[in-house]
Amino acid sequence: MSMLRVVLLALLACVAGPAFSAFHLMKIVEVFPGTALRPDAQYVVLQMYNSGQNQVMGHNVQVFDAAGNQTNSFAFLGNVPNGSNQARIFIATADAATFFALTADLVMLPVLPRAGGKVCFDSIDCVAWGNYTGPAGTGDAGINTPFNRPGQVGTIGTGGLVSGRSALRSLGGDGVLQNSDDTNNSSVDFSIGLPAPRNNAAGLGVVPANNCGNGTVEGLEQCDDNNQNNGDACSADCLFVNPFVFSDGFE
Incomplete structure (x- = not known):
């Protein structure tokens, strides 16, 4: 060559x-x-x-x-x-x-x-x-x-x-x-x-805790109506039945 x-x-x-x-x-x-x-x-x-x-x-x-x-x-x-x-x-x-x-x-x-x-x-x-x-x-x-x-x-x-x-x-x-x-x-x-963010250093984000049913919107909750019952606008998992009907976090 x-x-x-x-x-x-x-x-x-x-x-x-x-x-x-x-x-x-x-x-x-x-x-x-x-x-x-x-x-x-x-x-x-x-x-x-x-x-x-x-x-x-x-x-x-x-x-x-x-x-x-x-x-x-x-x-x-x-x-x-x-x-x-x-x-x-x-x-x-x-x-x-x-x-x-x-x-x-x-x-x-x-x-x-x-x-x-x-x-x-x-x-x-x-x-x-x-x-x-x-x-x-x-x-x-x-x-x-x-x-x-x-x-x-x-x-x-x-x-x-x-x-x-x-x-x-x-x-x-x-x-x-x-x-x-x-x-x-x-x-x-x-x-x-569910969110699972990682950064370039391979660190994993910590999802903040919540206590669904306590009447306070926390963590990833969309709502919290002070109970864990289905059949209303806020589900037993503290998610809106329709996530876009409400915007303030409460029924």
């Missing part, structure tokens, strides 16, 4: 390397809109599905309204240290970091629109929910049908993000994030579940 060819191959490796090991092999895996008690405790979690995806400096988490207009963008000011396969990145409001006792990797503002909107990580991945009617996007950033869209079979409440619950990406039977877990259809890829 000639010296010129060796040099050219080395240069090609230097140019091509970052494209395959930088920041783009990750997905949005969780979106949390806050609670009845702490509506500003919002966060988004990114997760890598290959190693070396921690070079996020200068890249953005973007928030869009229901019409598809970008309303906010939060830029990483530096890389995150942990680039392990399956490592996560916790983008959270100051209130969410306090609420879950978990240090944020990037601080955002409480601007997630509950009724309908979209969050993207650059043009790498997006998720939309509720009454979002903006552009569907293409490729890995495509959303097809929004998650928990009003009027769909299985819709919770009147749709959108649900107080005290996360929109969680389905990771398949093995629980390991892979590129194939993303069908580019938010209604298929996400479901409602």
